Amino acid sequence: CMAKMRILLVFAACLSSGKGLGLRTHLNRQRTVLVSPRFAPQQPSSLSTSSSTSTSAGSQLLTKEQGKDALKYCENLVRRHENEQFLCAMLAPEGTYAVLITLRAFNIETASVRESTTNQTTGQIRLQWWRDALDRLYAGDETQDLLKQPVVAMLHILLRRYRLPKELFLDVISARERDLETTEAPQSITQLIDYSEKTQGSLLDLALHTLIVHDHDYTAAFEAARHCGRCIGLSTLLRATPFVAYRGLTYLPNDLLMDVGENVGTLLQALQDKKLTPPLKAVIHEVAKTALNELESASSLLKKCPRDVNKIMLPVLPHKHYLQTLNEYDYEICHPKVIEPSGFAPLSLRLHLRWAAWRGL
Structure with a gap:
């Protein structure tokens, strides 16, 4: 009853805001922030001052249409592979x-390398390409052969506005490389936990730098x-466990299995x-408990x-619900x-996200 009342309150808040549930007006306004024509704010100190040299060598800043196309590509990619993250954004x-x-x-792009390559060498080449692309972006390279990749083009736009630490991007790539090996x-x-922090934690850290x-x-x-x-990473690995098992892989740690x-x-x-046997459920429970402990620590800090x-931090909400559902079904991960x-119907997820955005996690 209380849950229904909460949803109704959020629904009323959505309507009273004048935005409704589609968020279309808000989304269209958000899309235009970074893709204005020939966007050229003051360049962060983390970028090389050699960008003027590369521009004079025949390159040009992205046009408004190129920026829009790059963002549209990223939107479609996220909506297709991480729809929960799209709704949070x-x-x-x-x-x-x-x-x-x-x-x-x-x-x-970096996480899919392992699944989309047939051998380790090919995967390493693709991840090295991303390393090289970041090196060029941070060196101020604006040549069209680099910016024709839509995600790189959007990173180029971000780096011209925000001081985003390069090492956080490299942490993500390094973690993917270790996963590939x-x-x-x-x-x-x-x-x-370390893998989760280097991937999902680094991405949230980068997002915070824009605030x-x-x-x-x-x-x-x-x-x-x-x-x-850490919570998102551990939850993501648990959610992937039933699917990667058919490829002979698992993310559940050896030490817990041996225990x-x-x-x-x-x-x-x-x-x-x-x-699943009770001992295997106990292993899943331990990983889930660790994730929830991380979430509890985060919640106290976010206050x-x-x-x-x-x-x-809204992306953690669907993972919180997943972990609670896992507990409800006695850690039957399959x-x-x-x-x-996500355990949510699309409308229900939007309502829960709006409630959390207003009330806090």
């Missing part, structure tokens, strides 16, 4: 929609981003048969942060209700 703080969409598109299960849950205002203390916000990133007297072989067979910071994309 629609409720982002004013001016950050394109930032979040671009960061998620970068994540998809092995088909074995992680050795420990600590390894899983930084001089003389404001964002210590709690960045700490919350690390905790949210309950199981091994990777029995785990993979149980996942393929969709018959000290401005509302815009909470909006940046249960149809558990492996649904």
